[in-house]
Amino acid sequence: MTIVVYAAICLGLAIFIIGCVGRAVQYAKLPIHLRWEVYPVPHEEPSRVAHGGSYFEDSDWWTKPRHRNLGGELRVMIPEILFLKGLWEFNRRLWLPSFLFHFGLYLLIGTAVLVGIGSGLPLLVPSLAGGNLWIALAALYKITGYAGAILSVVGALLLLLRRATDQDLKNYTKPADFFNLLFFIVAFAVVAAGYVLRPSGSAGIGDVARGLFHFDAKVAVDGLFGTGLVLASALVAYIPFTHMAHFIAKYFTYHLVRWDDQPNVRGGSIEARVAQYLTYRPTWSAAHVGADGKKTWVDVATTNPTQEVRK
Amino acid sequence: MKRHIDLREMSQTKRDPLTHLENEDLMPLPTPLDSPAKDHAWTPLSQTAKNKYECGLDDTCAITVPQPKTPEEEKQLVAKFLSGLEKLFTKENNWTFLQPLLLTMEHCTGCQTCAEACHIFEASGGNELYRPTFRSEVLRRLYFKFVDGGGLLSAWQHGDIQLNWPLVARLAELSYRCNLCRRCAQTCPIGCDNGLVGHELRKLFSQEMGINSKECHDSGSMLQLKVGSSTGMNAEVVKDNISFIDEDTSEKSGIEFRTPWDVEGADVLLIHNAGEIMAWPENPGAFGLILTMAGINWTMSSEIAGYDSINYGLWYDDAQFARVAIKHAQAAQKLKVKKIVLGECGHAHKALSVIADRVLTGELNIPRESGMTLLREIVMNGKIKFDPSRNDFPVTLHDPCNMVRLMGVVEPQREVLHKLCPKFREMEPHGVDNYCCGGGSGFAIMSGNNFQDWRFHVSGRKKLQQIFDAFSDCIGPETPKYLCAPCSNCKGQFRDMLAYYDLWEQNRILYGGLVELIVNAMVDVKPGFIEWEWH
Numbered sequence: 007m008t009i010v011v012y013a014a015i016c017l018g019l020a021i022f023i024i025g026c027v028g029r030a031v032q033y034a035k036l037p038i039h040l041r042w043e044v045y046p047v048p049h050e051e052p053s054r055v056a057h058g059g060s061y062f063e064d065s066d067w068w069t070k071p072r073h074r075n076l077g078g079e080l081r082v083m084i085p086e087i088l089f090l091k092g093l094w095e096f097n098r099r100l101w102l103p104s105f106l107f108h109f110g111l112y113l114l115i116g117t118a119v120l121v122g123i124g125s126g127l128p129l130l131v132p133s134l135a136g137g138n139l140w141i142a143l144a145a146l147y148k149i150t151g152y153a154g155a156i157l158s159v160v161g162a163l164l165l166l167l168r169r170a171t172d173q174d175l176k177n178y179t180k181p182a183d184f185f186n187l188l189f190f191i192v193a194f195a196v197v198a199a200g201y202v203l204r205p206s207g208s209a210g211i212g213d214v215a216r217g218l219f220h221f222d223a224k225v226a227v228d229g230l231f232g233t234g235l236v237l238a239s240a241l242v243a244y245i246p247f248t249h250m251a252h253f254i255a256k257y258f259t260y261h262l263v264r265w266d267d268q269p270n271v272r273g274g275s276i277e278a279r280v281a282q283y284l285t286y287r288p289t290w291s292a293a294h295v296g297a298d299g300k301k302t303w304v305d306v307a308t309t310n311p312t313q314e315v316r317k
Numbered sequence: 318m319k320r321h322i323d324l325r326e327m328s329q330t331k332r333d334p335l336t337h338l339e340n341e342d343l344m345p346l347p348t349p350l351d352s353p354a355k356d357h358a359w360t361p362l363s364q365t366a367k368n369k370y371e372c373g374l375d376d377t378c379a380i381t382v383p384q385p386k387t388p389e390e391e392k393q394l395v396a397k398f399l400s401g402l403e404k405l406f407t408k409e410n411n412w413t414f415l416q417p418l419l420l421t422m423e424h425c426t427g428c429q430t431c432a433e434a435c436h437i438f439e440a441s442g443g444n445e446l447y448r449p450t451f452r453s454e455v456l457r458r459l460y461f462k463f464v465d466g467g468g469l470l471s472a473w474q475h476g477d478i479q480l481n482w483p484l485v486a487r488l489a490e491l492s493y494r495c496n497l498c499r500r501c502a503q504t505c506p507i508g509c510d511n512g513l514v515g516h517e518l519r520k521l522f523s524q525e526m527g528i529n530s531k532e533c534h535d536s537g538s539m540l541q542l543k544v545g546s547s548t549g550m551n552a553e554v555v556k557d558n559i560s561f562i563d564e565d566t567s568e569k570s571g572i573e574f575r576t577p578w579d580v581e582g583a584d585v586l587l588i589h590n591a592g593e594i595m596a597w598p599e600n601p602g603a604f605g606l607i608l609t610m611a612g613i614n615w616t617m618s619s620e621i622a623g624y625d626s627i628n629y630g631l632w633y634d635d636a637q638f639a640r641v642a643i644k645h646a647q648a649a650q651k652l653k654v655k656k657i658v659l660g661e662c663g664h665a666h667k668a669l670s671v672i673a674d675r676v677l678t679g680e681l682n683i684p685r686e687s688g689m690t691l692l693r694e695i696v697m698n699g700k701i702k703f704d705p706s707r708n709d710f711p712v713t714l715h716d717p718c719n720m721v722r723l724m725g726v727v728e729p730q731r732e733v734l735h736k737l738c739p740k741f742r743e744m745e746p747h748g749v750d751n752y753c754c755g756g757g758s759g760f761a762i763m764s765g766n767n768f769q770d771w772r773f774h775v776s777g778r779k780k781l782q783q784i785f786d787a788f789s790d791c792i793g794p795e796t797p798k799y800l801c802a803p804c805s806n807c808k809g810q811f812r813d814m815l816a817y818y819d820l821w822e823q824n825r826i827l828y829g830g831l832v833e834l835i836v837n838a839m840v841d842v843k844p845g846f847i848e849w850e851w852h
Contacts, residue, residue: 033420037412041671042513044503045725045749058749060725062670065694066656068684092506097430104428177324177445178427178454182474248474252507255424259508263417267725270675270682277678284678286409290524291397294539295636307639307676312543 007232008209008225012218018239025246026254033258037283038276047265048078060267068269079265088112103164107190110158113150114194117211120147125215144212151211155198162190186250193237200231322445327455327487328479332373335446335487338771342442344778347785349792350818357817359774360767370766371486375446377771379493379763380530382486391482394526398485399463401525405517406464413635418517421509422460425453431501431511436752437494440778447775449501449511452491455484456514489528492518496757496776497632498718503749515758519633529633533759537629538637542644546591546625555624558594559601559617566602570836571843574609576601579652580616585691586654587615588645588669590662590805591625593830597808603832603846604660604688610839611695616652623648626665631672632758642673646681656684658691661830663717663804664757667724687720689803692831693729696736702840705737710797712738712834713787715780715811716751717804725749730803730831737838738799744783752779754802756810769813777814784826792824797849800828821851 046058051073054063061067085091090108093101124143166187169179201211208228209217214235217225227235245251270276284304288297294311301309322335329335340353350356362372371382385391404410406419431449432438441447458478461471478484492515499512522528530537541547546555559576567573577583587608593600608615617624622644630638646669649657659666670685677683695701714734720726727748734741744751754761755777763772788798800815802808811828820826827849837846 033416036416036419037408038675039416040413040676041674042414042417042510043671043723043725044499045722045727047725050725054725054728057727058722058725059727062687062724062726063690063729065686065690066684067686067690086506090506092504093428093430096433096504097428097506100428100430173321174429174432174448175427176321178425178429178450180474180476183427249424249426252424252426255420256508258416259420259424259510263420263510264502264508270678272679272682276675277682280675280678283408283412286412288404288410290404290410290636291400292524292527294527294534295524295634297636303639306636307643310542310640312539 007229008217008223008227011214011227011232011235012221014236014239015218018243021243022246025243026251029246029251029254030257033255038279039263041266042263043267044264047267048082049075049265050078050267051075052078083260100168103161103168105161106157107161107165110154110156110161113154114158117147117151117154120150121211121215124212125219129219140212147211152198155194159191159194159198162187166191182248186248189241189244193234193241196230197234197238200228200234204228204231320443320445324451324454324458324476325479328481328484330481330483332483334373334375336375336444338376338441338444338774340774342444343774344440344442344782346778346782347789349823350781350785356774357770359770362766366766371490373483374487374490375494375771377768378766379490379768380528381765382489382528385482395480395482395485397526398521399480401521402459403464404525405521406460411520414513414517417510417513421453421511421513422457424507425450425457425509426507427454428506430504430506434500434504436498436500436755436779437496437776440775446491447494449495452488452495452518453511453514455488455491456518488518489522492522493530493763496718496753496755496760498753498757499723500718500752503722516632520635523634524636530759530763531765532762533629533633534637537627537762538634538641541622541625541627541629542640545621545623547627547629548591548595548625550591550594550625552619552621552624555591555594556619558598562594562598562602563605565598566606569843570606570846572606572610572841574606576605577616579619580614582653583614583616584655585613585615585658586623586649586652586656587617587658587660587688588624588626588665589660590627590665592627592805592809593660593662596812597805597830597852599833600661600830603830603836606836606842607692607695607701607832610701610841612700613691613695615658616654618648618652620644620648620651626659626662626669628665628668629759631664631668638668638672639676642669642676643681645669646673646677646683649683650680654683656686658686658688660688661803661805661832663719664806666717666726667719671724687724687726687729689720689726689729689831692835693732696733696835703737703838704840705739705838707838707844708738708834709740710799711740711742711788711791712799712801713742713744713784714747715744715754715800715802715804715807716747717802717807718751718753718757720804721751722749733831733835734801737834742787744787752783754780754807754810755814756806761806761809761813769817772810773814773817777810781814781818788824788826794823794825797825797827799834799847800826801831801834802828803831816851827851
């Protein structure tokens with residue numbers, strides 16, 4: 007079981023990272039699109055953010071310096087990421103289950119980070135091994151771990167209940183949506199139960215992490231706990247290939263679509279990239295487009311279809 | 318009304334509409350429009366329309382898609398749709414919006430937060446067909462099944478759908494049941510964009526199948542590219558009309574002025590929505606008067622499309638959009654003006670300033686500015702004297718979505734109103750949180766079959782409620798009230814909707830632009846520029 011658990015954790019993390027990077031690269035490599043921002047755009051000047059204004063409110067705006075208001079973005083991003091502010095404002099009924107679920111996940115991710123630090127740091131700084139650091143971290147990660155498991159399982163159960171009972175969601179709920187939530191519930195519940203019910207002397211989460219870092223096959227992992235860890239690892243590997251990878255999408259949808267107000271300037275990088283796209287050869291079939299697979303976008307855009315018809 | 322419509326019904330082969338709307342089902346309106354029984358009955362679709370066009374969606378028919386005559390023709394149309402669907406997800410054909418479209422396709426969680434934000438869904442009484450995610454879910458399932466590989470696992474993960482002609486025909490109509498106001502996109506926690514889905518579906522139908530709104534295409538962008546304006550005015554006619562407007566405005570205001578044409582090297586090229594010249598001549602007249610009085614070195618252009626800022630391609634077709642945007646920029650380039658200023662037209666603002674920004678490269682990248690900022694500057698700089706007491710009547714402001722939520726021009730027009738209109742009051746919500754007038758995305762000019770009934774009863778309903786709420790303290794006919802809408806398309810919707818409900822006669826609600834209020838308050842102008850008459 008020990009080797010299976012180690013392999014599952016390594017494989018799960020590796021697939022997760024590769025999947026996330028692959029997905030991010032897939033989106034990043036797409037052409038920059040035409041501007042499609044929605045206001046408010048929080049990196050605007052603070053005086054404008056309150057009413058959702060843009061630099062277009064200035065006369066001769068192209069002659070004025072552009073402000074970068076990172077603080078404004080953070081003021082939106084942090085409450086959105088941590089507390090799901092958008093749902094709180096616009097869909098209050100969904101907020102509680104979703105917040106419990108997501109905040110529980112954050113606590114579990116925090117737990118994994120704390121366990122990783124506690125187990126990995128002594129490899130780099132041997133003097134920390136067996137010291138007070140581990141005792142302190144262990145106390146902390148037990149709190150975050152239990153709280154995270156409880157919150158996320160309760161949140162997932164509430165979300166599952168909503169999916170099953172809300173008629174408004176009927177058209178938009180697929181079998182995979184139930185499976186995904188059940189997967190979370192089962193994986194986290196088995197990990198938690200396995201941890202709590204494991205026989206004395208068998209490995210806890212810290213022991214597993216330390217064993218993993220030392221490739222120590224002698225660490226005794228209990229069957230139920232080990233099963234939970236394998237399930238959790240499979241879940242982690244599965245996420246990037248579902249719509250649950252919206253944490254990746256949100257970077258693009260917020261920063262590169264909703265808030266992308268970067269103007270095109272003569273001789274700038276946007277112009278250079280667009281110049282390349284304008285050489286693409288579209289194949290749209292409608293007669294007025296006049297695309298034949300040979301004409302470029304420049305040809306299409308500079309053709310007047312009404313004059314073409316007259317010829 | 319049928320409350321739940323299963324997604325699978327989109328493929329049903331019976332031609333019956335999937336839903337039927339009754340006044341009783343719609344969102345209630347405030348007094349005096351609060352009685353569904355007294356509300357207008359819907360004009361039924363004619364039997365001719367039902368026999369000739371695809372009318373299997375709801376009670377109306379916006380784009381008159383002809384019914385195929387044979388099963389073979391149906392198959393060909395479905396194949397063509399499928400071909401367009403594939404093109405929509407290639408960079409060669411759709412680099413313009415591929416990234417946001419893919420993100421929206423692949424990451425919606427179906428939480429329905431967007432539905433709460435949609436004025437059409439709310440006004441319809443929560444009709445499933447008008448839920449913003451309904452059409453998106455259809456496209457999403459088609460994408461996963463036919464573009465992304467499909468298969469059993471995909472169907473399990475993303476849902477299945479049956480592609481046939483009835484679905485394609487209904488989807489075409491359904492893409493014209495959204496104002497593209499993108500209020501839903503503003504609220505999506507993930508950042509998905511159902512408004513974009515409507516836009517992209519319209520694009521697919523237009524660019525691949527030649528299916529589009531006749532008003533936007535044949536008598537819209539095509540006519541504009543042919544003669545210079547979607548109003549049909551060529552350069553000679555528009556000059557004549559503006560000349561008459563100048564004379565009228567000079568006489569009415571007591572200040573003589575003439576619109577300058579084709580002035581090379583002017584500081585400002587003013588481009589109006591040419592609909593103003595035809596339907597609301599007081600608006601270009603007032604604009605010209607203000608610029609002249611402010612001492613602006615300005616001009617209008619008689620180049621093709623240079624005197625009409627309309628760009629209907631924004632709503633349905635990238636090729637048409639780019640062609641018109643280039644014509645606008647070329648008109649400015651030819652005159653070597655310092656900047657283009659856009660008159661009171663929301664979609665023209667966004668089209669030329671925002672959406673065309675990355676299309677206009679090199680010499681065509683001429684600065685574009687909102688008319689709102691220039692007007693604010695003129696009103697605030699003290700060159701012209703104003704008497705706000707001339708505007709001592711209740712005024713409220715409609716925020717055109719394209720200018721406000723989608724471009725961020727929020728405050729300039731408010732600063733003007735706060736200075737010149739002592740009884741100015743906001744609608745709630747307003748600014749970037751506003752609701753569409755109901756005429757957005759071309760609806761204001763679409764009136765085929767009984768489509769007007771739908772846009773007054775459904776898409777305009779939320780705005781109607783807002784107008785009544787804003788004037789709730791003075792709703793009676795004894796107080797004339799001014800609904801300021803600095804956008805031609807919004808004004809078109811208000812003209813038709815206020816007339817439909819007889820709100821000028823019953824409640825003395827007049828609509829108009831911002832410049833009329835400015836001129837009405839100018840000390841040097843003869844009092845009474847705003848005529849309290851229905852037009």
